[in-house]
Amino acid sequence: MRDEFTQGSRVGVLTAQPLDRVLDYLAPEGGCGVGDFVEVPLGPRKVLGVVWSAGEGGYDIAKLRSVNRVLDVAPMGADMRDFLVRAADYTLTPLSAMLRLATRAPGLGGGPAMRKVYRRGPATPDRMTDARRRVLEVLDSYGDLAFTMGELAGQAGVTNSVVKGLVKLGAVLEQDSPRDLPYPRLDPARAGKVLTEDQAQAAVQMRAGVASGTFGATLLKGVTGSGKTEVYLEAVAECLAQGRQALVLLPEIALTSEFLTRVEARFGARPAEWHSGVTMTERRRCWKMVGEGGAQLVVGARSALYLPFRDLGLIIVDEEHDSSYKQEDGALYNARDMAVLRASFASAQVVLASATPSLESWANARAGKYARLDLTSRFGDAVLPEMRAIDMRAEDLPASRWISPSLQAAVSDRVAKGEQALLFLNRRGYAPVTICRACGHQIGCDHCDARMVEHRFQKRLICHQCGESKPVPEVCPSCEAEGKLAPVGPGVERLAEEVAELWPEARVAVLSSDLFGSARALKEQIETIAAGGADIVIGTQLVAKGHNFPLLTLVGVIDADLGLQGSDLRAAERSFALMRQVAGRAGRAQKPGLALLQTFQPEHPVIRAILSGDEEAFWTAEAAERKAMGMPPYGRLAGVVLSGPDLQAVFDLGNAMAREDAPLRRIGAQVYGPAPAPIARVRGNHRVRLLVKADKAAPLQAALRAWSGQFKPPANLRVQIDIDPLSF
Numbered sequence: 038m039r040d041e042f043t044q045g046s047r048v049g050v051l052t053a054q055p056l057d058r059v060l061d062y063l064a065p066e067g068g069c070g071v072g073d074f075v076e077v078p079l080g081p082r083k084v085l086g087v088v089w090s091a092g093e094g095g096y097d098i099a100k101l102r103s104v105n106r107v108l109d110v111a112p113m114g115a116d117m118r119d120f121l122v123r124a125a126d127y128t129l130t131p132l133s134a135m136l137r138l139a140t141r142a143p144g145l146g147g148g149p150a151m152r153k154v155y156r157r158g159p160a161t162p163d164r165m166t167d168a169r170r171r172v173l174e175v176l177d178s179y180g181d182l183a184f185t186m187g188e189l190a191g192q193a194g195v196t197n198s199v200v201k202g203l204v205k206l207g208a209v210l211e212q213d214s215p216r217d218l219p220y221p222r223l224d225p226a227r228a229g230k231v232l233t234e235d236q237a238q239a240a241v242q243m244r245a246g247v248a249s250g251t252f253g254a255t256l257l258k259g260v261t262g263s264g265k266t267e268v269y270l271e272a273v274a275e276c277l278a279q280g281r282q283a284l285v286l287l288p289e290i291a292l293t294s295e296f297l298t299r300v301e302a303r304f305g306a307r308p309a310e311w312h313s314g315v316t317m318t319e320r321r322r323c324w325k326m327v328g329e330g331g332a333q334l335v336v337g338a339r340s341a342l343y344l345p346f347r348d349l350g351l352i353i354v355d356e357e358h359d360s361s362y363k364q365e366d367g368a369l370y371n372a373r374d375m376a377v378l379r380a381s382f383a384s385a386q387v388v389l390a391s392a393t394p395s396l397e398s399w400a401n402a403r404a405g406k407y408a409r410l411d412l413t414s415r416f417g418d419a420v421l422p423e424m425r426a427i428d429m430r431a432e433d434l435p436a437s438r439w440i441s442p443s444l445q446a447a448v449s450d451r452v453a454k455g456e457q458a459l460l461f462l463n464r465r466g467y468a469p470v471t472i473c474r475a476c477g478h479q480i481g482c483d484h485c486d487a488r489m490v491e492h493r494f495q496k497r498l499i500c501h502q503c504g505e506s507k508p509v510p511e512v513c514p515s516c517e518a519e520g521k522l523a524p525v526g527p528g529v530e531r532l533a534e535e536v537a538e539l540w541p542e543a544r545v546a547v548l549s550s551d552l553f554g555s556a557r558a559l560k561e562q563i564e565t566i567a568a569g570g571a572d573i574v575i576g577t578q579l580v581a582k583g584h585n586f587p588l589l590t591l592v593g594v595i596d597a598d599l600g601l602q603g604s605d606l607r608a609a610e611r612s613f614a615l616m617r618q619v620a621g622r623a624g625r626a627q628k629p630g631l632a633l634l635q636t637f638q639p640e641h642p643v644i645r646a647i648l649s650g651d652e653e654a655f656w657t658a659e660a661a662e663r664k665a666m667g668m669p670p671y672g673r674l675a676g677v678v679l680s681g682p683d684l685q686a687v688f689d690l691g692n693a694m695a696r697e698d699a700p701l702r703r704i705g706a707q708v709y710g711p712a713p714a715p716i717a718r719v720r721g722n723h724r725v726r727l728l729v730k731a732d733k734a735a736p737l738q739a740a741l742r743a744w745s746g747q748f749k750p751p752a753n754l755r756v757q758i759d760i761d762p763l764s765f
């Protein structure tokens with residue numbers, strides 16, 4: 038509806054600038070409509086915005102400036118606008134910040150829709166120079182591929198004028214081409230794998246949901262290797278057949294390439310991709326095509342939720358329990374929850390898939406808010422791994438050694454049989470602590486309340502909080518003793534040393550996010566392992582996430598007690614999920630798997646639940662405990678983190694906020710704190726946290742707004758509200 042506002046009439050435009058209000062402008066020549074992406078003048082700048090309303094009024098219309106132009110992209114749909122408003126409201130994020138998430142495509146504002154591209158022409162120049170030959174060689178070596186001027190001149194190492202000269206001679210053709218091309222069609226009618234009875238039943242239900250064209254949420258729970266992906270690809274097929282668009286969210290970029298290959302095998306073409314590893318040009322194309330309908334399926338990271346889909350019919354959140362779905366920077370949101378919200382506005386289906394669902398999703402299914410589909414057995418002959426504890430109190434293990442004799446024997450057995458073993462330790466680096474044996478001093482970060490972790494590979498101590506690094510000092514910074522600093526405790530790098538001593542002949546691969554410069558290098562390493570290029574794999578939680586290692590038959594968890602420490606209420610849930618996920622790596626093909634958990638407390642209820650695999654019993658017990666305490670998912674929490682350079686000022690504000698809590702008390706909510714935040718100092722800023730706890734039905738956001746609005750913190754003091762914090 039381009040003519041909704043005729044030229045010169047008042048329109049309200051929302052921009053991503055931190056003003057948090059709609060600004061009034063005059064409609065440009067040709068008019069505009071609500072949802073149109075526009076460029077508007079703001080002071081001396083030109084900024085991107087979306088036509089949001091008929092304007093606020095109140096300003097003298099004679100003084101308003103005009104919208105510069107309407108951009109040549111599809112307007113933002115009403116469902117998307119409603120979603121942004123609601124998401125901003127829910128997460129207490131300014132609407133402008135939400136819009137920023139939705140307009141993170143490079144070069145959106147600039148550039149015409151058409152551009153010049155260059156191909157090989159029929160003629161050959163009479164006078165062949167070196168530069169000319171290089172241009173033609175580049176073109177010839179790529180068949181009929183078209184290049185932009187920049188790409189062609191760059192690859193050939195020549196100036197633009199060489200290419201232009203060849204155009205004049207007819208050796209190169211110059212053509213107009215749309216800047217952003219639609220993605221190749223995916224064919225939903227192609228046959229998928231023949232499903233098992235369980236799988237087929239789940240697929241039928243999910244297809245019916247998608248075909249209904251209404252909102253609905255489904256928890257798809259299935260053990261690793263049960264075929265969840267095969268099943269939800271059926272839902273995707275249905276969605277594409279309906280002519281609507283689908284979005285698949287993955288928690289980890291490294292998982293994308295395997296998934297793209299599966300999509301190609303299923304639908305005959307690759308889908309659009311959206312994550313930080315995608316080039317700027319591709320991102321722009323993806324953003325545009327999503328709006329125009331030229332992308333049927335997008336596979337992406339959590340930020341793909343904010344793409345302006347023209348007609349979104351289905352969202353899959355794979356590994357829905359994964360904590361990386363929580364955005365912890367800037368706008369704080371959980372992509373899993375936002376996916377449900379987005380789907381509800383788009384009349385779409387949302388499927389949350391996991392082998393170990395979050396307690397939230399489990400409870401929602403219990404309460405009947407989500408449908409629940411279970412896949413209980415692994416596909417084919419593969420059986421679930423047997424899980425056993427190794428009681429470390431009974432093992433004879435020298436100091437600074439972490440592989441018990443029992444585990445060692447099991448690994449030797451697999452290596453001898455030509456199978457793979459995985460040793461899991463959720464600690465990056467060489468050693469978590471570096472301590473002075475003379476005075477006991479532990480080396481900490483200068484800016485954070487965190488210990489520095491030695492990374493021997495990089496020959497540095499690194500703060501995992503802020504990334505600060507320094508060389509390992511020769512003398513103790515505290516007592517100046519020489520040569521007394523020693524690593525304490527294991528990290529994956531140190532474990533690799535022990536493995537090399539125990540199995541000098543074995544091929545060892547270490548999978549830890551910091552050891553890979555690029556997503557590509559990581560992907561290659563994963564493929565090498567899958568193809569059998571390693572005997573022993575050592576990994577951090579990176580390996581827990583859905584990779585397929587067909588030869589892997591043994592998982593050894595070096596420290597199963599690690600996740601049980603700490604006061605975090607979610608520790609049990611998290612540890613349970615992680616251990617089950619890691620164990621699920623074993624025995625995916627025909628060979629049965631075994632998971633061995635090294636623990637000093639085999640009688641701990643969480644360890645016992647992990648070993649027995651009785652998930653319903655575990656969740657029921659967890660749920661009862663949370664309910665008794667009024668904690669999520671049965672009550673609601675908000676974390677309020679105050680941070681600033683002056684500890685006293687931060688605490689003063691925290692105390693004032695805790696005292697003046699009338700708006701919260703009015704809804705029956707309680708304030709706890711202030712207390713030092715879980716990470717009490719980051720990058721030189723002190724952090725203090727308040728927790729607000731309320732009933733499930735209480736209007737928490739409104740109360741928080743009224744409460745926090747009472748305080749006017751100084752400019753160097755930051756107040757950030759985190760609705761539904763992950764750790765509490």
Ligand code: ADP
Nearest residue numbers: 230231232233260261262263264265266267416
């Ligand atoms: P999940 O997503 O639950 O871990 P996947 O969908 O990845 O499980 O399935 C595990 C493996 O089993 C994959 O290699 C998949 O191709 C295969 N598989 C699952 N179901 C079938 C089926 N019905 N026919 C053939 N192969 C299947």
Ligand code: ZN
Nearest residue numbers: 482485500503
């Ligand atoms: Zn630090």
